[in-house]
Amino acid sequence: xxxxxxxxxxxxxxxxxxxxxxxxxxxxxxxxxxxxxxxxxxxxxxxxxxxxxxxxxxxxxxxxxxxxxxxxxxxxxxxxxxxxxxxxxxxxxxxxxxxxxxxxxxxxxx
Amino acid sequence: xxxxxxxxxxxxxxxxxxxxxxxxxxxxxxxxxxxxxxxxxxxxxxxxxxxxxxxxxxxxxxxxxxxxxxxxxxxxxxxxxxxxxxxxxxxxxxxxxxxxxxxxxxxxxxxxxxxx
Numbered sequence: 001x002x003x004x005x006x007x008x009x010x011x012x013x014x015x016x017x018x019x020x021x022x023x024x025x026x027x028x029x030x031x032x033x034x035x036x037x038x039x040x041x042x043x044x045x046x047x048x049x050x051x052x053x054x055x056x057x058x059x060x061x062x063x064x065x066x067x068x069x070x071x072x073x074x075x076x077x078x079x080x081x082x083x084x085x086x087x088x089x090x091x092x093x094x095x096x097x098x099x100x101x102x103x104x105x106x107x108x109x110x
Numbered sequence: 111x112x113x114x115x116x117x118x119x120x121x122x123x124x125x126x127x128x129x130x131x132x133x134x135x136x137x138x139x140x141x142x143x144x145x146x147x148x149x150x151x152x153x154x155x156x157x158x159x160x161x162x163x164x165x166x167x168x169x170x171x172x173x174x175x176x177x178x179x180x181x182x183x184x185x186x187x188x189x190x191x192x193x194x195x196x197x198x199x200x201x202x203x204x205x206x207x208x209x210x211x212x213x214x215x216x217x218x219x220x221x222x223x224x225x226x
Contacts, residue, residue: 001174039213041155048207048217049147049155060215092155096212099171100145100157 002027002095006103013110019080021106023093028073030097037097040069040078043105044089052091053078085110112136112216114208119221122198130193130221132208140164140186142210146193149220150204158182158206161191176202198225 003026013019029038040053051060053069056076066081080087088110093103118130132144145160159172161182170182181194191208205220 037212041214043155048219049214050217051213051215054213054215060213090154094155094214096214099173100147100160100214102155102157105154 002029002098002101004093004095004101004103006091006093006106008106009104010107011109013080013083013108015085015110016082019083019087019108021078021091021093021108023071023076023078023103025074025076025095027098029076029095030073036072037095038069038071038076039094039096040067041092041094042087042089043092047089049092083108083110114210114216114218116206116208116218116221119206119223121224121226124198124200124225126198127194127196128198128223130195130206130208130223132191132193132218134189134191134210137189137210137216139184139189143212144182144184144191145209145214146182146191147207147209147214148202148204148223149207150201153204158193195223198223200225 005024007022029036036056038056041049043049052063057069068079070077090105090107092105113135115133122128146158161170179197184191203225207220208218210216
């Protein structure tokens, strides 16, 4: 099974400052079609997870452009250019090239 | 409005069975892969398994932790997916979510399952 490792596990950020979360996979997430199946989710307190970024760097519908994703192969990063209060929650990366393994989650606090 | 609604959760004794439902509205249900994800209290997300669409022969995949105990099925005519859970264990306690597609772009609100 693919193991997804996120760092840090918690993050405290001042509003207006940037934030960055790393996600490393134990195997390459590049499929035979050339696409890379790494996605990012945010789970706010008491809510279901919501898709933020799919295939490394594509923002899902309605996601603010302060969120961006980058990376390749086994190393990926989610960046928030200027954190807002509504960004608080737990961020998860997930691979969908094998059996949809999630990272442990990164708790972002203000 | 696109929506997934889970139901069927509750309190059940270890060793017993429970069937969860995921009812879809506003989407072309039959075209979509449907997955089940659970979240133990205070923990992260864990894929339980998924069922592909009819185009992919409705094949299923399961996490090792539930393989042989849990079964996912679908009824495209009624836009419902099912999670049959047998031989439940205390560690199966958690919130169970269904979601859609290869990227999990639509989630339900979840249903609570407590095995005790």
